[in-house]
Amino acid sequence: MTDPADSDKPGASSVPEYTPNAAQAQVDKGPDATQKKASGEPAALGWERATLEKLAFASLHEQRLARRWRNFVRLAWLVFLIGVAWFGFDQSNTTKNVTTPHTAVVDIKGEIASGNEASAELILSSVRAAFEDAGAQAVVLLINSPGGSPVQAGIVNDEIRRLKVLHNKPVYAVVEESCASAAYYIAVAADKIYVDKASIVGSIGVLMDGFGFTGLMEKLGVERRLMTAGENKGFLDPFSPQTERQREYAQAMLNQIHQQFITAVKTGRGTRLKEDADTFSGLFWSGQQAIELGLADQLGSIDYVAREVVKAEEIIDYTRRDNVAERLVKRFGAALGAAVVQATQSSAVLR
Known part of the structure; x- marks a missing residue:
């Protein structure tokens, strides 16, 4: 066992003592927190960037859906007109x-x-x-x-x-x-x-x-x-x-x-x-x-x-x-x- 008095002696080891609470705190911080802390980026700025990315992706998705819907409507009208033309001319040309x-x-x-x-x-x-x-x-x-x-x-x-x-x-x-x-x-x-x-x-x-x-x-x-x-x-x-x-x-x-x-x-x-x-x-x-x-x-x-x-x-x-x-x-x-x-x-x- 280590004598408490030995910690005051020169050359004594400075290794921190392990405790369960300290380990759990380190896990809760996670690698992102460690990285943000290392890079000096505030946590609020990272949240805003993530929100903007989500909004951008949502807008892009809506544009894709709108474009697909327009194409579908145009195709449906084209098929309808072709059908009407075929039926009409077929009837008019029937002898x-x-x-x-x-x-x-x-x-x-x-x-x-x-x-x-x-x-x-x-x-x-x-x-x-x-x-x-x-x-x-x-x-x-x-x-x-x-x-x-x-x-x-x-x-x-x-x-x-x-x-x-x-x-x-x-x-x-x-x-x-x-x-x-x-x-x-x-x-x-x-x-x-x-x-x-x-x-x-x-x-x-x-x-x-x-x-x-x-x-x-x-x-x-x-x-x-x-x-x-x-x-x-x-x-x-x-x-x-x-x-x-x-x-x-x-x-x-x-x-x-x-x-x-x-x-x-x-x-x-x-x-x-x-x-x-x-x-x-x-x-x-x-x-x-x-x-x-x-x-x-x-x-x-x-x-x-x-x-x-x-x-x-x-x-x-x-x-x-x-x-x-x-x-x-x-x-x-x-x-x-x-x-x-x-x-x-x-x-x-x-x-």
């Missing part, structure tokens, strides 16, 4: 080929105009498919339209008359509520026209409408500053006075188009037409009156025509409609075009 005898129907509804469902492009696409089908015993134009473009109607009229001769198939027009103006222009290409007694038929005329604000502008003290290269470039401008020469020119053009309409009606109706002073005046009549005037042939619905006239009760619709996929493509094309124009304008300004 009917029914070998059993049937009556082929093509709807002509709404305003007849380019870009509408009652455009020459869609109507003739449907009519050609009906004519080319061997099972179609006749083509029926189911009409419910107030009219529209004489250009579109003239194109349809000419092509139907050509297809009748080419395929040697009869064409019938069946009128529902109305068959006026450009719609009647199309109907006279048919071999016979069937109407309801209350249908509206006729309106064989042409119009060009607009407004003139010159008098109002003078009262308000507004001066119209229109510059043109060419004396008639401002023709039909609503804020400029119309000259007598311009009015006569417009009237002559309307008369010419009207005469084209009259010729089509006379060609289509032939001797059945009971012409009088009002026939080509732009008036319209009920279905019963139209039959009396020779503008229509007899009363009848689509079912009546299929059953009693065509002798093929099965009715198959050949109408081609602007489907969802085509509308999406058109809207996308319009949006893309607008974006290109905007980008071009922006770049021009920046330059």
Whole structure:
């Protein structure tokens, strides 16, 4: 044993005495505490650094999740659009080929105009498919339209008359509520026209409408500053006075188009037409009156025509409609075009 007195002697050992409490304190401090103490770094600074690292990693994780979610949404929309396009174009390109005898129907509804469902492009696409089908015993134009473009109607009229001769198939027009103006222009290409007694038929005329604000502008003290290269470039401008020469020119053009309409009606109706002073005046009549005037042939619905006239009760619709996929493509094309124009304008300004 060591004498306590020996510790005071020179050369005595200075080894610290082991105690359990001292060892546990050393363990609690750990290597980090020893390292921080050795490097002189405060414990609070190390805690802040660890917290910042955790925040940075959390932010990075959230950004990765957001990016993945955006990519997923874009991919989902892409798959959806591809599916819609495939389904839509597949439906629009499906050609009917029914070998059993049937009556082929093509709807002509709404305003007849380019870009509408009652455009020459869609109507003739449907009519050609009906004519080319061997099972179609006749083509029926189911009409419910107030009219529209004489250009579109003239194109349809000419092509139907050509297809009748080419395929040697009869064409019938069946009128529902109305068959006026450009719609009647199309109907006279048919071999016979069937109407309801209350249908509206006729309106064989042409119009060009607009407004003139010159008098109002003078009262308000507004001066119209229109510059043109060419004396008639401002023709039909609503804020400029119309000259007598311009009015006569417009009237002559309307008369010419009207005469084209009259010729089509006379060609289509032939001797059945009971012409009088009002026939080509732009008036319209009920279905019963139209039959009396020779503008229509007899009363009848689509079912009546299929059953009693065509002798093929099965009715198959050949109408081609602007489907969802085509509308999406058109809207996308319009949006893309607008974006290109905007980008071009922006770049021009920046330059």
